[in-house]
Amino acid sequence: MIYVLLCREFFKIGLFAVGGGLVTVPFLFDLSETYEWFSATELADMIAVSQSTPGPIGINMATYAGFQAAGIGGALAATLSEVLPSMIVVYFISHLLNKWAENRYVNSIFSGIRPAVMALILFAGWDIAKTSITDIKTLAILLVLTLLMHFYKKNAIFYIVISAIIGLLCKL
Amino acid sequence: MISLLKIFITFFKMGVFTFGGGYAMLPILKSEAVDKYKWVSEEDLLNYYSIGQCTPGIIAVNAASFIGYKLRRIPGLIAATLGVIAPSVIIIILIALLLRQYMDNQYMQYAFGGIRVCVVALIINTVADMWRKGVKNVRDYIVFAVAVILLFAFDLSAILIVLLASGASFIPNIGSKKP
Numbered sequence: 001m002i003y004v005l006l007c008r009e010f011f012k013i014g015l016f017a018v019g020g021g022l023v024t025v026p027f028l029f030d031l032s033e034t035y036e037w038f039s040a041t042e043l044a045d046m047i048a049v050s051q052s053t054p055g056p057i058g059i060n061m062a063t064y065a066g067f068q069a070a071g072i073g074g075a076l077a078a079t080l081s082e083v084l085p086s087m088i089v090v091y092f093i094s095h096l097l098n099k100w101a102e103n104r105y106v107n108s109i110f111s112g113i114r115p116a117v118m119a120l121i122l123f124a125g126w127d128i129a130k131t132s133i134t135d136i137k138t139l140a141i142l143l144v145l146t147l148l149m150h151f152y153k154k155n156a157i158f159y160i161v162i163s164a165i166i167g168l169l170c171k172l
Numbered sequence: 173m174i175s176l177l178k179i180f181i182t183f184f185k186m187g188v189f190t191f192g193g194g195y196a197m198l199p200i201l202k203s204e205a206v207d208k209y210k211w212v213s214e215e216d217l218l219n220y221y222s223i224g225q226c227t228p229g230i231i232a233v234n235a236a237s238f239i240g241y242k243l244r245r246i247p248g249l250i251a252a253t254l255g256v257i258a259p260s261v262i263i264i265i266l267i268a269l270l271l272r273q274y275m276d277n278q279y280m281q282y283a284f285g286g287i288r289v290c291v292v293a294l295i296i297n298t299v300a301d302m303w304r305k306g307v308k309n310v311r312d313y314i315v316f317a318v319a320v321i322l323l324f325a326f327d328l329s330a331i332l333i334v335l336l337a338s339g340a341s342f343i344p345n346i347g348s349k350k351p
Contacts, residue, residue, distance in 0.1 A: 015228050018331060022193070024230075049267060052284050055260030057193045058230035063264040075265050079257055086229025087253055090237035091246065093223055105341075112341030113222040114215070115312040116333050118299050119319035120225070124195030125295030126324070132288035141286070145293035150300070156203040157189045159290050167286020168279060 002070045003077045005035075010062055010081040017058070024058050024082075028065055037069035058082070141166060174211075174243050176251040182209070183236050183255030191287050194224070194231030199294035202301075205239055212239055214302055225334045232256060315340045 013027045025047065032040050046068075050060035059079060066078025100106040133139055141163075149159060166172075186204055190197040198221065205211045212220075217235070224234035233253055240252025307313065315337050322328040322336075 017230075018226065018228050049264070051192065053260070053263050053267065054188050054190055055263065056187075056190060056197065056230045056232035056256070059233065059257045059260040060264050063261045064268060067265060067268045072265055075261060075268075079261050083229065083233050083253055083257060086227065086234050087237055087249060089227050089229065090234055090241060091249060093227065094238060094241040094249075097219075109338045109341040110215070110219045110222065112311070112315060112339075112343075113334055113337040114218045114306055115316035116319040116337030116340075117218050117221050117225070118302055118306070119316050119323060120330050120333060121195050121198055121221070121295060122299050122320070123323045124193070125292050125299075128192050128196065128288055128295070129292045132285065132292060138285075138289050141289050142293055145290055146296050149293060149297040155208065156200045156294055157185070159294060160189050160191070160200075160287055163286040163290030163293075164283040165286070167282045167284065167289075170286070171282050172285025172289070 003073060006066055006069055006074055006077045007081040009035075010066070010078040011084060013062070014082040014085040022057060024061060028061060031065065035069070038065060042068060137170060138172060141170070141172075174248075176244060176247055179240055179243055179248055179251040180255040180258075183240070183252045184258055186236075187256045187259035190232065191284070192291050194235070196291045196295065197232040197235070199291075199298040201235060201239075202298055211243055214305060216242070218302065218306070222334050225330050311340060311343050314343075 009031060013024050017024045017027055025043075028043055028046075029040060032038055032043050038046070043065075046061055046064040047057075049064060050057045053060055059082070062078045062082040063075045067075040069078070129142075133142055145159065145163060182204060186197065186200050189200055198217070201217060202214065206214055206217060216238075220235045220238040221231065223238075224231040227234060233256060236252040236256040237249045240248040240250070242248070244251070307316065319333050319337060322333060
């Protein structure tokens, strides 16, 4: 039955895709070759849609792929199965974190990693910048937004809504 | 005690406004879960991202699960996870069902053009903010600089970066600003 198959395949992806949303792409590509659910071309469309709609990319793709395979039920089965492994893993790690919260070595390892994670986040920003900062106009908007955020602290959602309106007005 | 519905709704809201993947969600997580509700600290959030990078699953979902667990144990974990994935599921199903032309809609593209610029600005701002509070000594500067070089020049994978950086904790702290 297709739902059982979907659950099994997406549970596997959730378990083995280490490192975030786009890491699931090669796994989905394998699915497109093994099953008749969606083609490799459709997969390319899915990636495009997933990147320009709200939500984590990995989740968007699981929903889209599940939907292509078996409609709304398939979308739910694929998405829930994909997040199940990480929920279980996070549960166990949270447990350990509570136990080791006061451990000197654990804390020192985390404080060593933190600057590296900041670099990773910046790098992710750079990746997005490559496709969005394409001319003087977008660069100017980036500068204005960055300065506004720096001097006029507001909630992130406020700026996202404002910039969607800017995008419409300036035809970005 | 924070209600499960509150957790679900807050993460649902974050899911709606996350564009461009897990890292793009960090500024929103920081502004909602750290600054507004004070559910977790900034250090906690960065720790979750370090762990999320090396464990299975989608990073944004992992971060949500960690915060949910911290608030209300297993029910909280489930509420946060379902909250953060629900908007995706609803929006993608709607698109697949009836909005196939959605991708080509010119106005949608304009709005997304603006949002993508905003996400870059949000990321710059969040990192700058965390930098001011979190980078305390020479070792931190070195780890950051080495990570930037490895990422930009050598395109090293994120998991390797986190694993290498964990080794840096064995370098003694020098020039600490804070004890």
